[in-house]
Amino acid sequence: MKRLQAAGSALALALMLGVPAVPASAGEAVNLILNWTPTADHSPFYYAKAQGWYEKAGIDLTIEVGKGSGVSAAKVGSGVSAAKVGSGGSPFGIADLATMLVAKSKGADDVALMSIYANTGQTFYWLKSYGVNGVKDFPSQKIGNPPGDASRVMWPAFAKAAGIAPDAVSFVNIGPTAKIAALKSYTVDIISDFYNEHDLKVIEFGPDLGFVNWKDIGLNPYGNSLIVNGAYLQKNPKLVEEFVRISQKAFAACVADVTPCLKALLDQVSGLDKENQERQWERIKYLMTDEFTTTKGLGWIDGERMKKDYELVQTYLGMEKPFDVSTAFTTKMLDPAVKMDASKVKK
Structure with a gap:
């Protein structure tokens, strides 16, 4: 009887205070797999989560560190990771869109929702003192990057656009954080990296640094973008819309003032240098900007550009199973x- 009285008293007190008598149900568990280890371009997701925006929308978000766009976009069967968007192992992910198109032609059930890099961030870097002065000097050189790196997947496209035989270079497996050290020690002759990391190399190598962004040779496919599993989208359209709009709002907030966004990132991710992340964000804002994201909506994906990206992939890599790019x-x-x-x- 005393227990019943105590329970009744607790219920009455809860009602008086406007507090739910029972714990609120947990939000929908949602996983976002990143393309690589977290850096400034991922900070809006950490910021929105820290602000409780996803939680308020009934989304219990887990952010998972990825191992490359080829991993986060590919269909299960490669044996690299079980949490892949195309297989339904993770509902959301960040992936290079050209790489995603390759995965989709192999059966991955992926749909792009929002561009993060409206301009390609893919860039090759080298040291002039080592005899590389431009793309014409790439043959016989060693390029260092991780095996899942989008630039390695899309290398045949770059090679053909640059007039280089695809097999004219060799690739060396190095981790994403070891690229500068590998270039500095001449372990490799060239490294691939995103343009948002540009300033770190300028500081390290100064005028000896050479580089070419893929856009410079006429290749400007969409870069990193937010993608979703197609079946998950069909089953949960409202949740997906909430997730996209919260993320879009977060990116806009970080463009206005990146300080709280980087704080949210640095609070959750160890080993990052604040000043480097600030420099990165300035480059990321450039990559986010084009005629569509400034007029149609932040993160806008243009249909005509997607057709060109599809043709790029089909021409240089081939489509295992062609599909309608509008899907x-x-x-x-x-x-x-x-x-x-x-x-x-x-500017």
């Missing part, structure tokens, strides 16, 4: 009122 992306989840602020981008 590979949607802009319906984006809020057109949230646009990229070009005034925040340094």
Whole structure:
């Protein structure tokens, strides 16, 4: 009887205070697998999570460190990771869109929701003092990058656009954090990296640094983007829309003021240098900006550009099973009122 009285008293007190008498049900468990280890371009996701935006929308978000776009976009069967968007192992992911198209042709059930890099971040770096002065000097050189790196997957496209035989170079497996050390020690002759890491190399190598962004040779496919498993999208359209719009809102907030976003990132991820991440974010804002993200909506994916990306992949890599590229992306989840602020981008 005393227990019943105590329970009744607790219930009455809860009602008086406006507190639920029973714990609120947990939000929908949602996993986001990153393309690599977390850096500044992932900070909006950490910021939105720290602000409780996902939680308020009923989303219990887990952010998982990835091992390359080829991993986060590929279909299960490669044996590299079980948490892959294309197989349904993870509902959301970050992946290079050209790499995602390759995976989709192999059966991965992927749909792009929002571009993060409207311009390609893919860049090759080298040291002039080692005899490399441009793309024409790439043959016979060793390129260092991880095996799942998007630039390695898409190398045949770069090689053909640059007039180089695809087999003219050799690849050396190095970790994402070991690229500068490998170049400095001449373990490799060239490294691939995202343009957002540009300043770190400028500081390290100064005028000896040479580089070429893929855009410079006429290749500008969409870069890292937010993707979703197609079956998950069909089953949970409202949740996906909430997730996209919260993420879009977070990116806009970070463009306006990156300080709290980087704090959220650094609070959760160890080993990152704050000043380096600040420099990265300035480059990321440039990569986020094009005629569509500034007018149609932050993260907008243009249909004509996607057709060109599809043709790029089909021409240089081939499609195992051709598909209608319009099924590979949607802009319906984006809020057109949230646009990229070009005034925040340094020229």
